[in-house]
Amino acid sequence: MGAVYALIALGYTMVYGILELINFAHGEIFMMGSFFGLLFWWILEMTGLSKVIPIPLAIFLMFVFSMIATAFLGALLEFIAYRPLRSVTNRLIPLISALGASIFLQNFAMLTFGSTNRVYPAIFPDFGWNLFHARISLIQIFIFVTCILMMIGLTLLVHKTKLGRSMRAVSQDYVTASLMGIRVNRIITITFMIGSSLAAAAGVMYGMYYGVAKFDMGYLAGLKAFTAAVLGGIGNIPGAMLGGFCLGIIESFGAGYISSEYKDMFAFLMLLFILLLRPSGLLGQQVPDKV
């Protein structure tokens, strides 16, 4: 699950890197991503296509549908909840707007998809291998590989393309970026879209792994991913990846050696410790590239 946290954490960190805003609705974006994936599966079932098209293709399409739909949701969120507040100097106000958006999305999901667990299709073949004393299943490997590929993709995008260069420019100094001819608002929208689609992919994987999607799933996952982002140094892309993996490892060790009942608590204890001991995160300001 560390890889999934890392994927969500990237969204927090990218938005923070550009706007210095903690997008508290990002957990809900993740949740909506999970539901969009599920929605697509329902469409496949209703049209009978789910029995026709091969499973890998169905899974792939679920990702694509969810990521695209969620990207637009993220852009919409930015447009409605944050853009009008861009010129407000009080930093608390966009934060309140973020909380409002988060509550709105949760209630929207509850009213649309119901307040109980919605079952995710168990379309992933249940293979597994025993390695030492642990069992590694196919879906775990799939999640891990997918996350890694997406992170590599993001890193290449940010460092090797013109779009990535303009994202970095906006995050470093948006006024000067506009003087280069960059349309800053457009870059901000694109950043929200990329962050949201990564969260959507995480949402689909989360659903497939645990077999359910629920309207309030974004709260805990969002907080954990936020912890991961803070752990790596918020605003810092490699930091968010590292933070996610660390959190996943700490959580599973904590669950294994202490108690799985307290599993969720470790993340928050950790958040507390980092904020007390090393507020700039593991990689802090030393790593140069934030977006």
Add this chain to the structure above:
Amino acid sequence: MLKINNVVLRYGGIIALKGVSLEVNKGEIVALIGANGAGKSSVLKSIMALEKISSGEVYLDNVLLTGLSTDKIVNMGLCLVPEGRRIFTRMSVHENLLMGAFLRKDKQGIQDDIDKVLTLFPRLKERLVQKAGTLSGGEQQMLAIARGMMSRPKYLFLDEPSLGLAPVLVDEIFKIIKEINESGTSLLIVEQNAVKTLKLANRGYVVETGNVTLSGTSEELLSSEHVRAAYLGGH
């Protein structure tokens, strides 16, 4: 021709520009001098739409620029090298130059221009892959100017290009400014270094607390009693 007509700019309650008018003709170097806080930078920000002006207009060759966004204004051939360098410190020197050429699509032309600015600023050539934040102050200033040239602007605005530079470097920068102008770019320069700038410029404007109080050719300003007393410090 760039024409600024009766521009008023407010920052909250403060009126920074109280109706400023000035012109830059094609091929000219124009100096904008004045004390700290007079409103020089505000003039440049108003032209680039970094600040929203309350009234007045900016025209480029009789096309109204007022109301356009900054990126569109850059696209029309205007470029500001802002006060305090503002280079992208976490990017390499090379990437900074590429950012300057952001709106251009001609790959070959961009590469040619990079070669050109690097011959103009050999210090940057040796530090092409270095992170811009690790350059010395003078080198950062050179990078800021070089980045500004990368968009091939018709009009280039320099806000205090010699700030914080050693005298030798100031001379070097002024020589380069002259070369930029000779290659066909019109310039509007804000400087504290009034004598040097006026000697380089064709014309000049004096700004005092948000008003243009004096304007004329460089010779006229250099010999004006008022300017001598206020800005030339008896040189």
